[in-house]
Amino acid sequence: MNLECIGYEKRKGVGIITLNRPQVLNAMNRRLWLDFQTVLAEAGADPDIRAVVITGEGRAFSSGADLKDSRNRSQTDYRAYLEELQQASRRLIRFDKPVIAAINGYAIGSGFELALACDIRIAAENARIGLPEAKVASSVTGGALRLLQDLVGPGKARELLFTGDFIEGSEAARIGLVNLAVPLEQLMGTALSMAEKIAQNAPLSIKMIKKGLHMAQGETSMEALMDFEIEACLACVSAEERRVSLDTFETRKK
Template sequence: MNVNIENPVSGVRVLTIDRPPVNALNEEIVDELRDAVKAAMLDGRVRVLVITGAGKIFVAGADLDRLLAADMDAGRKMADGVKGLHREMRQGGKPVIAAINGMAAGGGLELAMACDVRIADQNARMGLPEVTLGVLPGAGGTQMLPRLVGAGKAMEMMFTGMIIDANDALQLGLVEQVAIVESALDLALKMAARMVKNAPLAISEIKAAVYDTMSLPLDQGLAEETGRFARLCRTADKNEGITAFKSRRTAVFKGI
């Protein structure tokens, strides 16, 4: 197994990619991750998912030996496989946090961008250098990076293959927080613990509302939001949250 599965605290599952020396992605790891993500999304004990890398590297990219041997059909299969993993992450109703503990290049950065929130170690570095290998970012990079940092900066990064540090990534909006050296996972777990306390149905609806409406006109997106808000108004969690707030006690959400 190349993906370690742990449950360090209640409600949080951590998936750690462990394929020395650089945690390069291949079809086997992608399949393991997809299965692990799917299982976590279906497990009622899991509220938040964290993805990280073993050692001092998140994911350095794709397996170059596999890429070198790939023809057109194999290349399409590789890209579709990773995008299937990303789809499980986005469509699942639970938050996914990337704890970027080192280099996240190529497919590694694409994996991080497919997460809902990104936390990077201070010494992390990231980029999409596929152009230096004669290909483009084929696992969603050309679509996700412009949505996070803007088209101009995204194209600069992809055209040059530049690698940026964590502080630059924070300024660009590519990551949400920067942790002190070797503590991205700790900070991710603290964030996950805050998420676990909140209403899971509301979190699921928020995630769906964001992803499902990105390509829609504002009016349609607002209408989708209204429908999701209305559905939450009939839940027991809504009643519990308001009652707890008025009683000055901590809410106990049950996902109903």
């Protein structure tokens, strides 16, 4: 892969994606989004990858959109950029393997929107997190208008969006915006440990559970969701990995 703005490595069944424009706090331009989609597709197609961790190089997860790129865009060019951004977010939200955001520093605007699209978020205690779009006469993307409310409720989501205030990782954990906040030096170890634990589980089970969770968050009725749960469970228990998983589970209990 010819990547300019993304780093990628594999470790113990985990794909590690690193946003890599540290000189601009990993601000997001078109090249970064294209590289990101390339790497995500690679991780998705690799049967050895069971989970993914996304983090940033240097002092930031991502400081959001590269504003230098946006100043002189025409409406047509801006629409094309936003559509590409939304497509990348859709692919991440629909990605059938678990994704953990390891938020190592600034996660601002579309940088935090990327983290919102992940399944699990772990932040450094002193990370700076926020959606300041209202401060720069913009609006949020990446499904954040729904994803944020799902995590912190409509009242807190409105507060964060209307004020554009930043909060630290420790406060984000307190309100449920991230799953966990840890000292910066423990961040990647914590994220990789969780990802490796997930990677030990049956891939088909994780895929079906994740699909069902998305259905439950959407407009699917409870009846349709419960019908899906039957089919998903049957698909899992009839797979060969079911026997292996049961044998392993019984051994762990002894």
